[in-house]
Amino acid sequence: MSPLLEFDNVTLSFGGLVAVDRLSFTVENGEVFAIVGPNGAGKSTAFNLISRFYDPVEGKIRLAGDDLVQHPSHDLAGLGVARTFQNIELFDQATVLENLLIGRHRFRKSNLLTEIAFTPFVRDQERQHRHAVEEVIDFLDLQPYREKRIAGLPYGVRKVVELGRALATKPRLLLLDEPASGLSVEETRDMAYWIEDIKKQMGITVLMVEHDMHLVSSVSDRVLAMADGHKLALGTPDEVQSHPAVLEAYLGAGDTADREAAE
Numbered sequence: 001m002s003p004l005l006e007f008d009n010v011t012l013s014f015g016g017l018v019a020v021d022r023l024s025f026t027v028e029n030g031e032v033f034a035i036v037g038p039n040g041a042g043k044s045t046a047f048n049l050i051s052r053f054y055d056p057v058e059g060k061i062r063l064a065g066d067d068l069v070q071h072p073s074h075d076l077a078g079l080g081v082a083r084t085f086q087n088i089e090l091f092d093q094a095t096v097l098e099n100l101l102i103g104r105h106r107f108r109k110s111n112l113l114t115e116i117a118f119t120p121f122v123r124d125q126e127r128q129h130r131h132a133v134e135e136v137i138d139f140l141d142l143q144p145y146r147e148k149r150i151a152g153l154p155y156g157v158r159k160v161v162e163l164g165r166a167l168a169t170k171p172r173l174l175l176l177d178e179p180a181s182g183l184s185v186e187e188t189r190d191m192a193y194w195i196e197d198i199k200k201q202m203g204i205t206v207l208m209v210e211h212d213m214h215l216v217s218s219v220s221d222r223v224l225a226m227a228d229g230h231k232l233a234l235g236t237p238d239e240v241q242s243h244p245a246v247l248e249a250y251l252g253a254g255d256t257a258d259r260e261a262a263e
């Protein structure tokens with residue numbers, strides 16, 4: 001069986017700078033896979049290549065064996081890929097419920113005329129969207145916030161809503177861009193529980209870019225460490241954290257150490 005996602009010798013340059021350098025790795029169905037590395041390592045660029053913001057100059061990216069580069073980025077939801085963003089991207093003036101319903105947009109099969117007529121088909125479709133969204137609201141304990149506007153919500157809650165919006169599309173591959181950034185230690189622990197449940201209860205494959213090594217080692221099956229666009233190490237969290245090349249790249253750095261020192 002093909003891996004869910006495959007990077008095969010992928011290169012991307014910005015002018016003279018090689019941001020991703022002949023990078024190969026696979027993400028298997030059902031795993032939580034993390035990409036780590038110091039600033040500028042190429043993690044976001046790898047992520048943005050999957051999101052189809054860029055075309056690789058060399059190499060192949062495949063989703064379940066299908067050449068992803070043949071698809072524009074607006075096809076991704078239909079292919080079962082959803083993502084969150086480092087800087088949360090929600091509609092601030094809309095409620096939590098409305099934001100999650102927007103996440104269901106790809107399932108709309110009606111056209112404007114049938115919607116105006118509000119046919120039984122449209123009504124039934126609307127019911128299904130609501131049902132899927134209510135499931136996500138229950139799953140992420142967002143019940144107290146469902147009618148609240150995003151603008152008034154604390155950062156940590158908005159981060160969970162964004163996760164919910166991605167989940168509402170029922171993806172098979174969920175891309176999380178720094179899910180712990182800006183979260184407190186307690187909120188990060190909650191995020192780790194969500195990620196584990198997303199994998200175990202929903203069976204969704206998770207690929208994340210993350211700096212917080214506590215989160216990475218508590219939830220990831222495998223970790224890819226990058227530096228200067230290329231692979232430093234790939235393996236279990238323990239294998240990667242004790243790899244000499246990784247220790248060297250991280251020497252004297254680390255958000256986790258900073259956070260622990262601050263506590």
Ligand SMILES: Nc1ncnc2c1ncn2[C@@H]1O[C@H](COP(=O)(O)OP(=O)(O)OP(=O)(O)O)[C@@H](O)[C@H]1O
Nearest residue numbers: 014017018019037038039040041042043044045046
């Ligand atoms: N759009 C762009 N144009 C030019 N250079 C870019 C662009 N995006 C990224 N780069 C450069 O490519 C390299 C890799 O950047 P990237 O953002 O992928 O790193 P990263 O590992 O995600 O870093 P961080 O942890 O700081 O987010 C960096 O040198 C960066 O300056």
